[in-house]
Amino acid sequence: MRKTSLALAVAASTLGLSLSQVATAAFIEDSKASIEARNFYFNRDFRQEGAAQHKSEEWAQGFILRMNSGFTDGTVGFGADAIGTFGFKLDSGDGTAGSGLLVPDRSGGSQDNYSGLAVAAKAKISNSTLRVGQMQFKNAAIASSDGRLLPQVFEAGHLVSQEIDGLMLEAAHVREVNHRNSGDYEDIAITSGGRRGIATTGGTTSDAFDFIGGTYKITKDLTAGYYYSNLDELYKQHSLNAVHVLPLGDKQSLKTDLRYARSTDDGNRSNVDNKAIGAMVTYGLEGHAFGLGYQKMSGDTGFAYINGTDPFLVNYVQISDFANKDEKSYQARYDFNFASIGIPGLTFMTRYLTGDNVDRGRSVSEGKEWERDTELMYVFQDGALKNLGVRWRNATVRSNFANDIDENRLIVSYTLPLL
Template sequence: MRKTSLALAVAASTLGLSQMAFADLVGDTKASLEARNFYFNRDFREDAGQSKQEEWAQGFIFRLNSGFTEGTVGFGADAIGMFGFKLDSGDGTAGSGLLVPDRSSGGSQDNYSDLAVAAKVKVSNSTLRVGQMQFKNPAIASSDGRLLPQVFQAGHIVSQEIDGLMLEAAHVREVNHRNSGDYEDIAIARGGAASRGITTTGGTTTDSFDFIGGTYKLTKELTAGYYYSNLDELYKQHSFNLVHVLPLGDKQSLKTDVRFARSTDDGNRSNVDNKAFGAMITYGLDGHSFGLGYQKMSGDTGYAFIDGTDPFLVNFVQIRDFGNKDEKSYQARYDFNFASIGIPGLTFMTRYLTGDNIDRGAGLSEGREWERNTELMYVFQEGALKNLGVRWRNATVRDNFSRNVDENRLIVSYTLPLM
């Protein structure tokens, strides 16, 4: 914490900031350190090939979000410091995504690290950031499903000048994946190429991704969103979203989440052509939530998105996204928050998804798949272990076109507020 304050003081002095401006900069700064212990086990249910992926690793994630200097134009900076190291891996069990692959041995490297820093400028209620950062919107969503988060090299502007309206735009150049210590060009996700149906010429990567869009709160209960995005020479996409939350009475609500995306090729480097529709309806009753989802792909290919990111699909879950060519899928989900019966911090979730009608290509049978997830999580609410979270995630996947999987993830995390 002393080092952080010293670094900010030096930066303030360099910029010639007044003592009062520096006080505002530091006073609004928030910093935290998360220790994340991650065990991953994916068991492939066939004899051929690698029988399982099994690794155990420890990660540390330092996050700092500064305030802004005083004045019409405010200056600040954000940072994410990441370090991960191997606790156990070997004997042909690498490839979990927790650690950086070691090309020479076929295993995983012992450790890796990265520092993501973004300078930011604020005028009124609009903020420009330039540097390394994470995103979460219908056009692009950084993955944080392993040891360390995925970050991008970009310029990003967010404007909230009108009450209820949020607008944003960005130009993205490179990505540092969650199991990498280096930045690289951005790739289109192809998944299982046969079932996704996406083909490319001249490579799958580019150094340019742009998006513009935003959300508007139409009423207290209804929010609408629209984004346009372009992965240069690979795809263009229009994404629409409507979220409606209807109060039904004491401790009851009905939430409707509708999503639609239209993806097409951008030039002649890909054959992307997809319409993705999805809807999720969730009924909440005290600590219980009951959800039903439907998702449908149509067009010449499956859903298009940036490789390594979380796709904007209602049926994207622990392992699969059910976004293959012509696929129709259904989801049933149940959640329970034990705070409703006097055990705050304990939550449970289970869901089942099934998909069919997958076009696997000429001469191949219709593709079918299903996935079952279970998750149990507890976050200590008080005492010496306050903020310590223990999370178990289990998944089972079966299909008729790739490898069947049984998977377990155990994540123990502790977040320490520093400022």
């Protein structure tokens, strides 16, 4: 992964601080480092007749090293963060590539291995921190995907301020992205596939994405957020969110998650025009959680977001996002934490989603789709295998306008703290 000259210059000046200064600071004592070994098996069967590819099946091993330093002493504290990644192929036969675990090669297969180093320099004044370099994001405007072997990383400048108790403000200018199955950085693209109805001129990419916004904890039970984002020349978006947790008594609660986004074009390179509303209500009772969700798209297009990221939608799940033009979708979900019956580390989740009213054009009937997901996970709590996690994820998708899919993912991961 390549770095910009600006990021390298800042990183070099930060890391070039004298040892005497570093030794007297919290630079070392507040540092954290860990390495995660992630073994990933992916199997996706395309069930519809006439599919160009009948199966995507790959097995790979990845390692993710995360290092976060503390800050040097002084009015302005300096530090650095780094993410080192390495992934290699264990199995990928001819005609079964394309899982997103590995970097594609020119023959239609996958490369044997790939690696990268993402470095960000940082400076802190009071409770405000500026980072410049390569990093991950997770907010209503942009969320890095970590759903495959290695994480998605962006090249950006990012400012976070927490000067007021309960208020977090942030802003960023993002230039490029290194996708989860890529060995290099590239321009940022808008998601435009499916029945989204998003059309562009002059390409689907931009070299600038900006956002500003934050969250505020209004009370101990209520948090609200707002973000404005702009993918230069392609879309502008306002995102609002409110989460309320209502205690209902002994080991009971009612969580309400409300989301709204308004997306429009930014110039004449796209036709983006969307209103997205979503709500998820979850009732918790001891180890049980029962959830109901609703999501609706309106406007001339479906929902707009950066390609390859996790969109801020209540009905974005394992495979589908239910964000096509005019789509209405519903979700029923059940979770169980086995710790409530004396088996800590074991969790179960299942959900079913159905969507309809998708605009497929004037000459055909409305689009419909459904998805069923199941996930079982266990993290060893003690002994020689402590912190080893085993996760099985299963999904089934059926649609009259997109691929019919049966999918299984088996993920074995182990995280070792180094500092």
